[in-house]
Amino acid sequence: MPSEKTVERLSLYRYLLYGILADGERNVFSHELAGMAAVSPAQVRQDMMVLGYSGSPNQGYEVGKLIASITEFLDDAHGRNMALVGVGNLGRAILSNFAGQRSRLQIVAAFDVDWQIVNRMVHGCWCYPLDKLSGVMRDQDITVGIICVPPAAAQEVADALCEGGVRGILNFAPYRLQVPDHVYVSNLNITVALEKVAYFAHHSPVRLETPSREEAKV
Amino acid sequence: MPSEKTVERLSLYRYLLYGILADGERNVFSHELAGMAAVSPAQVRQDMMVLGYSGSPNQGYEVGKLIASITEFLDDAHGRNMALVGVGNLGRAILSNFAGQRSRLQIVAAFDVDWQIVNRMVHGCWCYPLDKLSGVMRDQDITVGIICVPPAAAQEVADALCEGGVRGILNFAPYRLQVPDHVYVSNLNITVALEKVAYFAHHSPVRLETPSREEAKV
DNA sequence: GTAACGCTGTTAGTATTTTCACGAAGACCA
DNA sequence: TGGTCTTCGTGAAAATACTAACAGCGTTAC
Structure with missing residues (x-):
């Protein structure tokens, strides 16, 4: 463990x-x-x-x-399918990063509420309307969700993901989700990350993460 | 400390x-x-x-x-100015998050190499050509940098930021930057975050981060 | 063949981070 | 006013994460 x-x-x-x-x-x-x-x-x-x-x-x-x-x-032997919810700038950034990636871990469906985005391919991934979420999740055996929606909509999306049988969620919205105990949630708050950098940039402590010697690759 | x-x-x-x-x-x-x-x-x-x-x-x-x-x-009393480099999807997502935010911590300049993006406003932030980086940093007293460029360009951008007098860097590129000792670097690798979620989604361990009771707000 | 070297696997030790537990103090009620 | 209740502040204990040290083994050199 x-x-x-x-x-x-x-x-x-x-x-x-x-x-x-x-x-x-x-x-x-x-x-x-x-x-x-x-x-x-x-x-x-x-x-x-x-x-x-x-x-x-x-x-x-x-x-x-x-x-x-x-x-x-x-990774699990037969791979993991993920769904991304919220095809704004952040969602698109993640989709393009994962597009054409090797691996047993892939984003197989995207969701949004915007009718201008929905029902077409975005960076190699089909974008469904949000109300199809639970159904598509079951059809495609999706077990991991990525939340890239505004904070006000995050809990609603999380509920729908749970409804669809999600096991894990990566949440970019600055909102602490409430989910059943068996669902694993990891929160990634970019603003917090930035404020941390700003703090240590100016209160320069011991240096924790950086190489300084030894060449770094790709 | x-x-x-x-x-x-x-x-x-x-x-x-x-x-x-x-x-x-x-x-x-x-x-x-x-x-x-x-x-x-x-x-x-x-x-x-x-x-x-x-x-x-x-x-x-x-x-x-x-x-x-x-x-x-x-925060420091007189605020901190930040520069964002790489106005792709991720860069735009961060710019729009910070647009119209309160605070002593703000993104005052963006940079890119793409001529279609450069020399106009993006989410309330002026976008300069990359080769102006060091100069603009000194003019606007920028001390924190955000790297949203592809990994192949990350080190080059980091060098330019250091040249401009940066004190801290938030790096989204999956590349371990080499910088002088006085520059603080924090790496945020979205793929790693996703793989972690996928792992614990299916090897569901003790639950570490989540509320479960007690209402969560905004 | 054998000695010396360099790197791994592993365990023990150290440092850091989180939780627990308890004394003190303000608020409320009788 | 005195008692009770809840919460904070803090130092010590527990848990966790990291580092250092060493034994074992393949490789290489002589």
Whole structure:
């Protein structure tokens, strides 16, 4: 049972590993990965312990195998389908990021209330009217929702997602959703993130996250 | 010297407090604020310790005074100017979120390389060509940068921001920036956030962040 | 063949973050 | 006025996350 932070780092490692693979490298050491992810080598090795995979001394980790291990661990075998609700600027940004992405994790449907947006493709994803949400979710076996609507509409959307059988929600609206206990919610508040940066920019403390040495890749 | 998490929570508290104020409430208890922010009441009280302000027993905290205390603590007296680089979908989403916002923290300039976007207003913010970055930063006393460009361009933009005297950067590009030691960087990787949600949606662990009881506001 | 080196896996130790628990003080009621 | 009730402030305990240290092993050099 890994912690949230461990899962985040594994996801980041995998991303970095794809970059390494694209560069033609076949093996990587914990200190290299650590440099790219801005964590300590010991942290990397400890994170690897939750996977079944072991690297070899003096050779480090085999990039391809490691990617496979992380994928097996993070993703479910038959993939996960996600729905995005709220096709405004933020929603479109996310859709375009995920368009044509590898992976067992993909956005298979978008929803909005705006009739000018609805019933067409947006960045490779069909956009349905919001009132079709629950039905489409069941049809396409969607279990994860992304909320990109204004805060006033967020709870209503969350209710509909729960109605459709959602298991997890990534919520960008600055509103604390009320959902049944079995639904996992993660809130991502961009304003809070900005205020944090502004604070530490000027009260410059110990530096926590940044590499400073060791080249960073892709 | 508060931790990063403490600063994040203070920012969230302030946001919630504005909502409470708009509802006409003049006082609030730690357990109410805790319910809205999905943390424990003890956590709220402990966070308050870094501010100078004390609530009164049986009355709780005075909303207006508390907002003022947090603001004095988080924001600098004469405000902070920020620059946003990369006026794509994500950049526009952030600009529109901040447009017409209160506050001592505002985005005063946007930058892009696209000639179709440049030299006009976008969501209330003038968009300059990227090569004017350092100059405009100095003219407008900009100390915080937001990077919303593709990963391949992120380091180049970061270098320009540093050249312009930046103190803090919020980076949305999945790329670990190299910057001088005095520049604070926070990375926000949306794909990582999504993969985390997908993981815990299906490996449903202990529930960490959510209210479940206690009404949530705005 | 063997010694030395470098990196991994793992456990123990340290630091940080969160929760608990209790004393004190204002408000309300009789 | 005195008692009760609720809440805050705070220091100590618990839980969590991170770092450091070391044993084991493959590799390489001689």
